[in-house]
Amino acid sequence: MPSTYEKLQSLQKQLIDELCDEYHCDDISPPPECFGWDEERLRRYFESGGHEPTPVATGTAPALGECEKPCLLCIGDSIAELGCMLGGGSMPPGSILEQHGPGWTALLARDYGISRSLDVINRGFGGYTTKWILADLKAGLLSLPKAPKAITVMLGSNDHVKSSDPLHVPPEEYGLNLRKIVALLRDRYPCATVLLCTPPPCDGTQVYTYFTKATKMQANGSGRGEERIAPMVEAVKEGGLHFNGEGNQAMYRIVREELEAIGLEPDELPMHRSHATSIRCTRYARTGVA
Numbered sequence: 001m002p003s004t005y006e007k008l009q010s011l012q013k014q015l016i017d018e019l020c021d022e023y024h025c026d027d028i029s030p031p032p033e034c035f036g037w038d039e040e041r042l043r044r045y046f047e048s049g050g051h052e053p054t055p056v057a058t059g060t061a062p063a064l065g066e067c068e069k070p071c072l073l074c075i076g077d078s079i080a081e082l083g084c085m086l087g088g089g090s091m092p093p094g095s096i097l098e099q100h101g102p103g104w105t106a107l108l109a110r111d112y113g114i115s116r117s118l119d120v121i122n123r124g125f126g127g128y129t130t131k132w133i134l135a136d137l138k139a140g141l142l143s144l145p146k147a148p149k150a151i152t153v154m155l156g157s158n159d160h161v162k163s164s165d166p167l168h169v170p171p172e173e174y175g176l177n178l179r180k181i182v183a184l185l186r187d188r189y190p191c192a193t194v195l196l197c198t199p200p201p202c203d204g205t206q207v208y209t210y211f212t213k214a215t216k217m218q219a220n221g222s223g224r225g226e227e228r229i230a231p232m233v234e235a236v237k238e239g240g241l242h243f244n245g246e247g248n249q250a251m252y253r254i255v256r257e258e259l260e261a262i263g264l265e266p267d268e269l270p271m272h273r274s275h276a277t278s279i280r281c282t283r284y285a286r287t288g289v290a
Helices: 004-023 039-047 078-084 104-114 130-139 171-188 206-215 245-261 282-287
Strands: 071-076 119-124 148-154 193-197 227-230
Touching: 004 039, 071 078, 071 104, 078 104, 078 119, 078 148, 078 245, 104 119, 104 245, 130 171, 148 171, 171 193, 193 245
Parallel strands: 071 119, 071 148, 148 193, 193 227
Antiparallel strands: none
């Protein structure tokens, strides 16, 4: 039985023979290093009389839409960071955390991954406040992607700690920091929708009250380049701070609904690259080789 390499050699020889007949070039024989050339390159070789043309440099980089897959960017603290959890069980040895998944960003990655429409980029930083995120954002230290369709921002769980805690950020400063973060993101990504997520309450509605007092923002409708607010009043917490499994499901549902409201339904977005069934493989079709 012939090997895969031998099958490929046979397929390419058949293609070369067909091109020789088409271009009436029986006196031209491609060099041994032509193995692996596609049909277009072989055609250039025959059309040039046996000399493969040197590609002409355009001097410009490919347009963003030609090489960059769009994404959903999730910025936050540990509540975003731990959204990548996959299921129940302990974390790696030495960790004080347990997994309560699947996490909300993992669920979003599943939905947009299976539809091949958006990458979900998790930029959660455990223990960070708006002050630190703002500083890193200004300094370009967050390793941000190039083409987000939407951005979730969920910060405040660390800011709202007691005033005696070094992490504490006063409500007025917290609100100002959020506005600056949103302004920077909108300046960098003018076509993306920023989805502000209120910090989930860990003791009654204290965090939600803190957020409302600090920002005094209201949802202003959908549309790209705007901010929307998703209140997390139904989230369920583990240990008074991080999501348990039910909390992750609640967060996922709310964010998914908000994304759908601005036209980012996974199944309605363009698929990144064609589906396999729509790709025409002319060489394989001619030979009948699967």
